[in-house]
Amino acid sequence: QSVLTQPPSVSAAPGQKVTISCSGSSSNIGRNYVSWYQQLPGTAPKLLIYENNKRPSGIPDRFSGSKSGTSATLGITGLQTGDEADYYCGTWDSSLSVGVFGGGTKLTVL
Amino acid sequence: QVQLVESGGGVVRPGMSLRLSCAASGFTFNNYDMLWVRQAPGKGLEWVAVIWYDGSNKYYADSVKGRFTISRDNSKNTLYLQMNSLRAEDTAVYFCARGPGVGHYWGQGTLVTVTS
Numbered sequence: 001q002s003v004l005t006q007p008p009s010v011s012a013a014p015g016q017k018v019t020i021s022c023s024g025s026s027s028n029i030g031r032n033y034v035s036w037y038q039q040l041p042g043t044a045p046k047l048l049i050y051e052n053n054k055r056p057s058g059i060p061d062r063f064s065g066s067k068s069g070t071s072a073t074l075g076i077t078g079l080q081t082g083d084e085a086d087y088y089c090g091t092w093d094s095s096l097s098v099g100v101f102g103g104g105t106k107l108t109v110l
Numbered sequence: 111q112v113q114l115v116e117s118g119g120g121v122v123r124p125g126m127s128l129r130l131s132c133a134a135s136g137f138t139f140n141n142y143d144m145l146w147v148r149q150a151p152g153k154g155l156e157w158v159a160v161i162w163y164d165g166s167n168k169y170y171a172d173s174v175k176g177r178f179t180i181s182r183d184n185s186k187n188t189l190y191l192q193m194n195s196l197r198a199e200d201t202a203v204y205f206c207a208r209g210p211g212v213g214h215y216w217g218q219g220t221l222v223t224v225t226s
Contacts, residue, residue, distance in 0.1 A: 002154065033211060035211045035212055035213065035214075037155075037213070039155075043218075044205055044216040044217065044218050044219055045147075045155065045205070045213065045216050046216070047213065047214055047215070047216075050210075050211060050214060051211075056214075086154075088154065088155050090155070090157070090211070090212040090213065091211070091212065092211070092212065097169050098157060098169060098170075098171055098172075099145065099147075099157030099160060099212040100157060100212075101147075101154060101155040101156070101157060101212065102154075103154050104154040104155070
């Protein structure tokens with residue numbers, strides 16, 4: 001099992017909003033920046049959010065990130081069928097001195 | 111633009127060794143930490159190792175500690191992963207990624223298959 005906990009799956013209709021949670025501890029999320037990644041089938045992960053809530057250039061503002069305590073959340077508004085993918089959170093764990101990822105969340109746009 | 115191109119993957123038998131390379135371009139290589147992340151077939155992302163921008167520090171996942179070695183050649187803008195004593199459970203796509211964090215830019219990955 002992963003150090004960071006994500007729901008295995010979420011779903012919503014096109015145009016709707018969805019949130020994906022990522023739960024950790026004081027040694028990882030509680031102390032370090034969180035990143036979020038989108039992975040389409042057969043492709044490499046793509047950075048969506050870094051430093052908890054910043055978007056790289058080219059990432060639409062439909063994607064947002066937040067962090068509170070030992071949890072982080074990815075929000076996606078105006079869902080599109082092209083958003084169907086696996087989403088991962090990741091951060092550094094200061095106690096273990098390793099990087100850690102969530103188990104991934106499969107987003108289905110119904 | 112940032113480019114990371116992995117190479118060196120293949121099919122090997124348990125107990126054998128393999129060295130992966132990652133050629134970097136489009137950024138000042140020696141300014142960034144570099145890492146390896148792997149993904150077993152049908153599974154999630156697993157962080158493998160990181161090396162600081164100057165090579166002064168290296169950290170490994172427990173699953174590979176003592177068997178894998180991360181290194182870099184800043185004169186060649188290249189990252190390496192030496193993998194020894196390979197096991198079936200090391201079968202995965204191995205991604206090279208650039209910091210900061212657990213991956214700001216990613217390569218397309220190279221497949222390593224360990225099978226008898």
